[in-house]
Each structure stands twice: as structure tokens, then as C-alpha cells.
Amino acid sequence: MSIIHWGQPWKMSDGTWGEFQTSYFENVRNHGSIPMINWASQKLGAGVNQSDFQLRDIYNGNHDTYIRRWATAAKNWGHPLFLRFNHEMNGWWYPWGEGKLSTGAIVNGNSSGDFVRAWRHVHNIFESVGATNVTWVWAPNHMGTSTQYPSLSTIYPGDAYVDWTGFSVYNKYSTWAGLNPLLTGSGGMTWYRNTYNLILTVAPNKPIMLAEWAPLEAGDGGIKKAAWITDAL
Secondary structure (H helix, E strand, C coil), rough: CCEEEEEEEECCCCEECCCCHHHHHHHHCCCCCEEEEEEHHHEEHHHHHHHCCCCCHHHHCCHHHHHHHHHHHHHHHHCCCEEECCCCCCCCCCCCCCCCCCCCCEEHCCCCCCCHHHHHHHHHHHHHHCCCCEEEEEEEEEEEECCCCCHHCCCCCCCCHHHEEEEEEECCCCCCCCHHHHHHHCCCCCEEEEEHHHHHHHHCCCEEEECCCCCCCCCCHHHHHHHHHHHCC
């Protein structure tokens, strides 16, 4: 595997901070792969509404000591890694999101523009400690037609702050949609927009990855799922 991917919250459920997992990164490198980590500004298991992890808490410097410590450890490790920071930020299911709840309010008391400010703040700290081995992956969820989703242009930090783009896409519907309709909103998937083109519009010069993707189980022992993956590839 070229990339081995896992996640880590900033704060664990017991209240301790999630430090840079040197042994994990080293094991992945020894396997011949590049690590990619979902680095998530939240307390694990504490739900969506987290007053200590609103986006403004990040760019106001409340967590700078932790961010700098983690970034310095990444620099000291010294090998390439993908940092998929605060993924699916266009949704309303994580504390760092800028998606809107059914009430019309942005999740967790965040405001429009907060995500970009928080991302740039964290990125600048990594630059300040010299963590140039980190590749920054900006990866929203694939876009629905719902007005709960913000425009991607309002949550893109800018080319100077992003190395790769990507997005999450899952076949989780009884219609058993192929990958292409899920990427592009075609083939009858009218509740999805063409996320692929939307990302290319905001970041036309960046490489793009499918940061998360999979089909559900079909209850047939895996035959249909395997065919879906083959077709996708």
C-alpha cells in the first residue's frame, strides 16, 4: 500500500493530549508506505458541540502549545507524512465544521471564515518550527445539493496552505451507485453535486486523492462489493 491512513484526535477521551505517535509513523515507514493521519481538533467521544474546540479557539491561540509540540515532534521524526487536518469541514457532524444545522446555524457556534483562519494558523505554526516534511491534505466530504453545505470556495485555505486536495465518498445507498455517479452527481444521483469539478474549480493546480472511499456490504459474501471496487479502480 502506498499510503496507510488512520486518525487521531487532539485530546483523548480521558482528557490527555494526543501526542505525535512516533512508533506508529515509524512502523508505517518500515512497511514501505507513507503515513496519512486525520488530525482532528476535538476531544474524542465528546460529540459535536465542544466549547473548547470551536474554530476560533484555534486561531486565537488557545491550543498553540499543543500544536507546536506535535509539529516539532513531526519535524524531529523527519520523514514524509500526509496531514489530513480537520477533514470533511464542509459538514455539520464534527466540531470544526462550517456546515449548517437544520436550524440554519453553523455547527458548534463556528462562523463563516473560521475554518480558513484556523487552518492557516495551524499551518503557520508548522512552518515556524520547520516541519517541511508535512504534506497538507484539504479534504471535504462530497457535496450534496442541500443548502447546509457551504461553498467550497469559502472554506479553501488557499494554494499556499494546501498541497493536496481530496474528498470522502461512500456507496451507502440501496440503489448501489457506482463511483463515477457519486463523484459527479450523474446517473440519477440528483442529490449530489459534481464534487470532483467543484474541487478542481477551487484548486485546479493541486493533485487530488480519494481520501476516503468504499462501498457498503451487499449481503452476498462480498462479490458485489469486490466488483464495485474493481469497477472504481
